[in-house]
Amino acid sequence: xxxxxxxxxxxxxxxxxxxxxxxxxxxxxxxxxxxxxxxxxxxxxxxxxxxxxxxxxxxxxxxxxxxxxxxxxxxxxxxxxxxxxxxxxxxxxxxxxxxxxxxxxxxxxxxxxxx
Amino acid sequence: xxxxxxxxxxxxxxxxxxxxxxxxxxxxxxxxxxxxxxxxxxxxxxxxxxxxxxxxxxxxxxxxxxxxxxxxxxxxxxxxxxxxxxxxxxxxxxxxxxxxxxxxxxxxxxxx
Numbered sequence: 501x502x503x504x505x506x507x508x509x510x511x512x513x514x515x516x517x518x519x520x521x522x523x524x525x526x527x528x529x530x531x532x533x534x535x536x537x538x539x540x541x542x543x544x545x546x547x548x549x550x551x552x553x554x555x556x557x558x559x560x561x562x563x564x565x566x567x568x569x570x571x572x573x574x575x576x577x578x579x580x581x582x583x584x585x586x587x588x589x590x591x592x593x594x595x596x597x598x599x600x601x602x603x604x605x606x607x608x609x610x611x612x613x614x615x
Numbered sequence: 616x617x618x619x620x621x622x623x624x625x626x627x628x629x630x631x632x633x634x635x636x637x638x639x640x641x642x643x644x645x646x647x648x649x650x651x652x653x654x655x656x657x658x659x660x661x662x663x664x665x666x667x668x669x670x671x672x673x674x675x676x677x678x679x680x681x682x683x684x685x686x687x688x689x690x691x692x693x694x695x696x697x698x699x700x701x702x703x704x705x706x707x708x709x710x711x712x713x714x715x716x717x718x719x720x721x722x723x724x725x726x727x
Contacts, residue, residue, distance in 0.1 A: 504658070531708065533715070535717075540719075540720075541719060541720075542702050542717030542718050542719050542720050543659065543702070543717045544717070545706075545714065545715045545716070545717075548708065548713070550708075550710065555709075555710070555711060555712050555713070556708075556712040556713055556714070591658050591659075593658070593659075597708065600645075600647050600707055600708065601647045601649060601664065601704075601706065601707055601708055601713075601715065602664075602708075603649075603661040603664065604649075604651075604659075604661065605661070606658025606659050606660070607658050608656075608657060608658055609656075609657075609658055
């Protein structure tokens with residue numbers, strides 16, 4: 501297994517456009533997390549899935565953000581009508597956990613720049 | 616929600632022991648404490664996790680006092696390659712939800 505992968509690695513878009521990011525977790529992992537990280541800050545939790553169910557959404561996740569994990573495998577994060585404030589690194593992580601947090605394995609991230 | 620506070624930066628020399636403390640005064644009963652390391656343009660990498668007392672693995676130790684309002688990551692004999700940003704993460708995940716709060720990170724610079 502090659503770990504968590506994210507696609508694309510970089511995305512430049514114009515304000516108002518929609519963007520979609522993909523995350524492929526480690527295959528046997530039941531949990532998948534999305535974070536946003538801006539320069540000089542720690543990652544901010546956005547949402548997480550246990551298998552295909554989205555069980556938690558941060559207040560940071562406005563109505564313009566939506567995430568899916570069909571069939572409990574890969575996940576997509578879509579941002580509609582992008583704003584300059586959406587510019588950040590979007591990180592995906594996965595873990596296998598029955599309780600508690602467990603060790604999260606992070607992908608390399610997708611860096612979004614909104615012009 | 617537990618808010619975490621860490622020193623912004625620390626300097627050390629090769630071969631020294633480095634201790635980074637994270638304050639989390641509002642930690643909840645079921646919250647775990649986890650530390651991650653991050654290099655530029657990479658995702659964070661797990662170092663160690665604990666709930667209380669002391670945990671040790673092959674790369675670090677984690678000290679958690681009885682009140683759990685702080686935690687200290689100890690890196691023995693650091694090398695130049697340990698130059699990175701270190702984050703503490705407080706929180707937990709339930710089957711019905713959960714919250715995870717990262718600190719702002721401590722930028723560790725190891726000098727020769």
